[in-house]
Amino acid sequence: MTIPQPEPVLILGGGLMGLTIAHQLAREGKSVQILNRRKEEAAGWAAAGMLAPHAEGLQGPLLRLGQLSQRKIPIWIKQIEAESSIKCELIKSGIVVPFSSEIERDKHPNNAFAKTLNRTELEKEVPGISRTWGTALLFKEDGQIDNRRQLMRALRKACINRGVNIQEGITITNIIHENNILQGIQTKNLSGKIKNISGKKAVLCCGAWSNKIFPRMPIFPVKGQMFSIQGPKFSQKRIIFGPKTYVVPRQDGLIIIGATSEKYAGFEQGLTPNSYNWLLAGLESLLPNAIHLPQMEHWWGYRPCTPDEMPILGTSSIEGLWLATGHHRNGILLAAITSELISKLICEQSLNPEEAQLLGEFHWNRFQPIKR
Ligand SMILES: Cc1cc2nc3c(=O)[nH]c(=O)nc-3n(C[C@H](O)[C@H](O)[C@H](O)COP(=O)(O)OP(=O)(O)OC[C@H]3O[C@@H](n4cnc5c(N)ncnc54)[C@H](O)[C@@H]3O)c2cc1C
Structure with a gap:
């Protein structure tokens, strides 16, 4: 008798956010599949790796989000280092x-x-x-953090060691939904073959390309x-x-x-x-x-x-599709808090009042007031 496998959470885009969210979900025991077009194009490899909520002059909710992430980074990095055996060169250099x-x-x-x-x-x-x-x-x-030489490699290895299925060379071309409930996604491989993948839960983290899949998002x-x-x-x-x-x-x-x-x-x-x-x-x-x-x-x-240079985090207008994108120049800084918040939403874990309030500040409907 074959035991049915749980349907994986689909991670759309395997750059910095995709990898870190996949890793966190796998730590929570979820089955996870990353679909990524081309790893070399991810901004996660290009960044300078500064963790600079104060020096960059962030203000308001973005400063609070940055400070919260900054406090979580040492533990987040320790886990990634332990599970990948790759040092990420986290330094409080000032x-x-x-x-x-x-x-x-x-x-x-x-x-x-x-x-x-x-x-x-x-x-x-x-x-x-x-x-x-x-x-x-x-x-x-x-x-x-040394993202270019260390962190991105470490995250990938930690994901693989946790059993995350990573598929490269896959372009997501469409989100399939019925009555605003996610049914799956349409993909195209390197030979141009179109394939639909069914799924009830997915996270959109295609970085600067996110609005090519979800055009209503101002990225x-x-x-x-x-x-x-x-x-x-x-x-x-x-x-x-x-x-x-x-x-x-x-x-x-x-x-x-x-x-x-x-x-x-x-x-x-x-x-x-x-x-x-x-x-x-x-x-x-x-x-x-x-x-x-x-x-x-x-x-x-x-x-x-995004128009206000702040990320888009949380639910979307499609049930089962979460958004984690728009991190602009602070994605490395915000990766730790982003993965924790998105994973809590997907795993239906309770949020503390500060987390709930921050998610409200970064919801995508700040750009188009629709009913949540
Ligand atoms: C020059 C530069 C310097 C930076 N410096 C810093 C810094 O010092 N500190 C800091 O905190 N942040 C910095 N950042 C910002 C940080 O790198 C980004 O905010 C972060 O990498 C965004 O992560 P992401 O996962 O959303 O996007 P990315 O890392 O870009 O990943 C997106 C992934 O989605 C995939 N994808 C796109 N479209 C599709 C599709 N249709 N189907 C399948 N896959 C798709 C791509 O192939 C890619 O792998 C810098 C960025 C740049 C460019």
Whole structure:
């Protein structure tokens, strides 16, 4: 006698959110299937990995969501590391935001969370910083994860070790529903073969491409180009978050320089000389000597952005379809809380008042007032 297998929860998109939600659901004992078009295109591989709710100047519900996620990250990462045997290089490196004047510094919306640095202290925290900057804020609680080399690989391995079925080369082309109740999805494989997969529960996390499947969702791509240079080990400890460019030093001396924020590039592929020159000028304005360091990699990715630059989390207008997208420039920071909240909804676990309130703030109906 064959025992019927439970129908898996379908994860639509296997980038950062898809992998972390799948992993959390598998930890809860759910059967999970990820359907992903192309892993290399995920913004999860492109990001700088900053965990910067304070330095980025997040405010209101987004700051609260970011802070909540930041508190959960150490345990989240420990689980992923334990289940993948891959270290994710989570470091509370602190982020320095430099300013040319005290007036500018005092306008930062999160300066209450920072230590103020004068020029002498700034030179100590960031050796070699340009003389342009007379003062700074140091956000000691902010930090980083090495997403590009470690976290994404670790999440994938942790998912596989938990029995998550990951299918690559599958494009989701349609959501199938009857009377707004999910019935399944339509997919196309690399040879163009169309196949319907039945399912009563699915999570839409196709990043910047999410509205190609669910056109009523106001998601658009914001392209970001970046590059890396190799410095000596421990040459910099702090992340530097400049007004144009940021500099993220990893522990082995690799330094990530990012990133452009191109709202009108759409899904335009490739690197452009203008963006590279702009990044290089930004690096020079922060760390003049670093422009002579050997360059390692250049890459780009697409941030999933919404009109208010905040994520879309929770239920949709289709019963059985949940949304986890639109994380824009803070997806790495928000992955821990996103996976926990979405998993609680799917597993019908109770939410505490703060979680319920936050889900209300990030519901998609803030863009089109429909009945929930
Ligand atoms: C340059 C850059 C720098 C960033 N820096 C930071 C940072 O420092 N800190 C931070 O917190 N965040 C940062 N981010 C943001 C973060 O990377 C994103 O918010 C996050 O990766 C979004 O995750 P996601 O899973 O929604 O999308 P993605 O990671 O992009 O994954 C989407 C997945 O969906 C798949 N997909 C798309 N369409 C389909 C389809 N029709 N069928 C099947 N699969 C499909 C894609 O193949 C992809 O694998 C940065 C992003 C960029 C681009």
